[in-house]
Amino acid sequence: MQFPLSLWDISLWLAATAIILLVTSELISPHYGKTNLLIEKKRLRNVALTISILFLITVVIRIYEIIITS
Amino acid sequence: MNLSDRARMRNRQRNLSETVAYALLLSGAIALMTSVFYSLSILAFIGLGLTFWGALLLYIKPAKYVKARLLDSTVISSLKTVDQMITNLNYKGKAIYLPPRYLKDLKGGKAFIPSKENLGIPPVEEVAQEKVFLANPKGMCVTPPGLGLANLYENELRKDFMEVDLNYLQNNLPKLLVEDLEIAEDLEINIEDNTIKAKITGSINKDLCSETKKLPNICGSLGCPLCSSIAIALTRATGKPVIIEKTEVSKDGQTIETSFRLLEAIEPEVQTEMLLEEMDRLVRARVRTVLSNFASLLLTAFGSIILAWVGWLIWYDMTIWGKDIALIFFGSRTGEAISLGIGMKAIHYFLIGLTLLLIGLLTFLRRRRSKV
Numbered sequence: 001m002q003f004p005l006s007l008w009d010i011s012l013w014l015a016a017t018a019i020i021l022l023v024t025s026e027l028i029s030p031h032y033g034k035t036n037l038l039i040e041k042k043r044l045r046n047v048a049l050t051i052s053i054l055f056l057i058t059v060v061i062r063i064y065e066i067i068i069t070s
Numbered sequence: 071m072n073l074s075d076r077a078r079m080r081n082r083q084r085n086l087s088e089t090v091a092y093a094l095l096l097s098g099a100i101a102l103m104t105s106v107f108y109s110l111s112i113l114a115f116i117g118l119g120l121t122f123w124g125a126l127l128l129y130i131k132p133a134k135y136v137k138a139r140l141l142d143s144t145v146i147s148s149l150k151t152v153d154q155m156i157t158n159l160n161y162k163g164k165a166i167y168l169p170p171r172y173l174k175d176l177k178g179g180k181a182f183i184p185s186k187e188n189l190g191i192p193p194v195e196e197v198a199q200e201k202v203f204l205a206n207p208k209g210m211c212v213t214p215p216g217l218g219l220a221n222l223y224e225n226e227l228r229k230d231f232m233e234v235d236l237n238y239l240q241n242n243l244p245k246l247l248v249e250d251l252e253i254a255e256d257l258e259i260n261i262e263d264n265t266i267k268a269k270i271t272g273s274i275n276k277d278l279c280s281e282t283k284k285l286p287n288i289c290g291s292l293g294c295p296l297c298s299s300i301a302i303a304l305t306r307a308t309g310k311p312v313i314i315e316k317t318e319v320s321k322d323g324q325t326i327e328t329s330f331r332l333l334e335a336i337e338p339e340v341q342t343e344m345l346l347e348e349m350d351r352l353v354r355a356r357v358r359t360v361l362s363n364f365a366s367l368l369l370t371a372f373g374s375i376i377l378a379w380v381g382w383l384i385w386y387d388m389t390i391w392g393k394d395i396a397l398i399f400f401g402s403r404t405g406e407a408i409s410l411g412i413g414m415k416a417i418h419y420f421l422i423g424l425t426l427l428l429i430g431l432l433t434f435l436r437r438r439r440s441k442v
Contacts, residue, residue, distance in 0.1 A: 001106060001107060001109075002106070002109070003105075003106055003114065004105055004106070004109045004110060004111040004113075004114045005111055005114045005115070005118070009111065009114075009115070010118075013115060013118060013119070017119075017122065029249070030248055030249045030252050030255075031248065031249055038132050039130045039131065039132060040129075040130045040131070040132055041130075042250070043129055043130050044126075044130045047126060047129065047130070068388075068389075
């Protein structure tokens with residue numbers, strides 16, 4: 001019994017989620033005058049950035065592994 | 071349908087988003103657990119997605135919101151009261167927003183409404199008595215309707231407006247009002263000598279603004295809460311008295327254009343002494359802040375240097391010597407310079423570095439919070 005996803009699967013999931021969240025966050029930004037949407041846009045932006053950073057960390061791990069094995 | 075039924079229905083609507091979020095969380099958790107039991111990667115992806123979006127829905131849900139109509143009705147009565155008072159007293163002058171040096175509480179705000187036009191600004195000692203009605207010059211001092219909003223701006227920007235200049239306001243107020251507080255869809259501030267023009271588009275206060283338009287002593291004099299808050303910000307940033315010269319609202323109420331004028335304060339000798347005291351106080355506060363920031367910077371720098379060195383050590387030991395991470399951290403360093411003759415290991419350095427870094431960051435964050 002083990003978790004069926006590897007780090008690279010999670011990395012892929014993080015990438016897809018990060019893109020969706022970043023695009024959503026940008027589209028509903030009050031910067032474009034969208035002030036009638038009742039959600040915490042700042043929190044959404046923070047979550048999008050966090051997910052993106054997590055994805056980048058997985059990329060760094062990947063690069064590190066490539067350097068070590070070569 | 072009676073009142074309790076209506077309230078129940080409203081609660082049910084409000085709880086719908088929460089129910090959906092919890093349902094997503096629950097089904098996600100079940101899918102994740104099942105995927106672990108049966109080693110199904112697709113189900114794990116589905117579970118991960120459902121759990122994440124459930125949690126996200128709960129997280130980005132607004133804590134509380136009120137309808138703009140409700141907000142307007144609560145404000146308009148107090149504005150009407152002030153308007154009635156001014157009308158009954160037959161005061162004709164435009165409200166003058168007084169700079170912080172006139173006030174005991176620097177986070178406070180006062181607007182002086184003279185009985186006649188061009189009466190001038192009252193002396194500091196007259197305002198400091200905190201009387202509502204002043205004798206010389208005749209007029210009244212009231213708390214402006216935008217004081218709360220102006221203090222909110224300072225809290226959100228984490229900046230004291232007394233420490234900034236007009237350019238700072240010109241660059242930061244639009245972003246604050248549009249992106250952070252979502253009070254308006256757009257704000258433009260133009261500075262021309264002593265006149266500052268603010269153009270507010272798509273304000274949530276537009277209904278309130280058209281209501282205050284009917285109150286001659288409020289609109290164009292004391293101002294609606296939004297204009298008043300900008301006037302307070304201006305008087306704090308410039309240190310000069312400010313008046314709202316005129317306010318124009320477009321027919322559809324979408325655009326509000328307000329002109330503010332900075333007045334040159336009449337400086338009696340008594341005011342100079344108070345000004346010097348205030349400057350001294352501000353300089354002391356600034357020095358305290360800089361010293362505290364320096365201490366936190368020093369701690370953070372030391373912590374970062376030690377951690378960077380530990381990082382380099384790990385890299386070196388792994389790539390050159392092929393050591394594993396546990397051996398690098400916990401292995402004995404006796405005979406090496408790292409040991410310092412007291413049995414120091416890499417883990418000790420790592421912990422010291424981490425502690426210094428955290429203390430530095432915490433000191434900095436605490437300082438910023440106490441400043442707010």
